[in-house]
Amino acid sequence: MKVGDGPLSYARNSSLQKGAVDATKEMIIQAIANKLDIEKLICYESSKIIQIADFGCSVEPNTFFAMQNIIESVEQKYQAMHGNSETIDLEFQVFFNDHTRNDFNTLFKSLPLSRPYFAAGVPGSSYGRLFPQSSIHIGHSSSALQWLSKFPEEVVDSNSPAYNKGSMYCTGTEKEASKAFAAQFENDMGTFLNARAEELVSGGLMVLLMGGIPNGISLIQTSIGKFYDFFGSCLLDLAKKVGLAG
Numbered sequence: 001m002k003v004g005d006g007p008l009s010y011a012r013n014s015s016l017q018k019g020a021v022d023a024t025k026e027m028i029i030q031a032i033a034n035k036l037d038i039e040k041l042i043c044y045e046s047s048k049i050i051q052i053a054d055f056g057c058s059v060e061p062n063t064f065f066a067m068q069n070i071i072e073s074v075e076q077k078y079q080a081m082h083g084n085s086e087t088i089d090l091e092f093q094v095f096f097n098d099h100t101r102n103d104f105n106t107l108f109k110s111l112p113l114s115r116p117y118f119a120a121g122v123p124g125s126s127y128g129r130l131f132p133q134s135s136i137h138i139g140h141s142s143s144a145l146q147w148l149s150k151f152p153e154e155v156v157d158s159n160s161p162a163y164n165k166g167s168m169y170c171t172g173t174e175k176e177a178s179k180a181f182a183a184q185f186e187n188d189m190g191t192f193l194n195a196r197a198e199e200l201v202s203g204g205l206m207v208l209l210m211g212g213i214p215n216g217i218s219l220i221q222t223s224i225g226k227f228y229d230f231f232g233s234c235l236l237d238l239a240k241k242v243g244l245a246g
Helices: 016-022 027-037 039-042 062-081 105-107 175-199 223-241
Strands: 048-054 089-098 119-125 138-141 200-209
Touching: 016 039, 016 062, 016 138, 027 062, 027 200, 039 048, 039 062, 039 200, 048 062, 048 175, 062 089, 062 138, 089 105, 105 119, 138 175, 175 200
Parallel strands: 048 089, 048 138, 089 119, 138 200
Antiparallel strands: none
């Protein structure tokens, strides 16, 4: 991912991810309205603070839109519970999390000036604990969990039946390679969910947005798969030209 906010940066080339945030806004509103017990979350607290974490936030602007949607939904529910009072005595703390190599400088320089929350950065992999036990009220992750914590060792081992020769991604057509990728994904998701189970308060809410494909369809049959295939062949040709591939 290119850092900064130039024409080739993620900040200028993330409309697909923004579409996912927009498309699921109503679903999140309904989930908060139906599932989040605000009174239970704050009844034992001396202050009415809702703590939200965005796992895999990357850089603006999508994470800001997602956090704004969540906060507005919580405020709407809180107002409805208190007779639509104009006074909302809730405060919000948002933790923006991503890998240490994430461009946090661009992220925080782009923070909305009129944001209704206090902001903090939390660097580190979300495939592990990041927060104290029972400290997060709402967790969110969008277009992030499809990235594995690491490449399965088998797919880069030329002596392994799962060797993913000539491809930069899991096409879905090579059975052993697909098994290796699936096993890594299962392990990563288990680690992620176990960590969040420790960090979320009782009665909290976890929102996960990620892409998928129907059963029986290989990734190579989809438009994004065809792009990966084309892009991968370009990289392989480039590697051959500079003597990095056989």
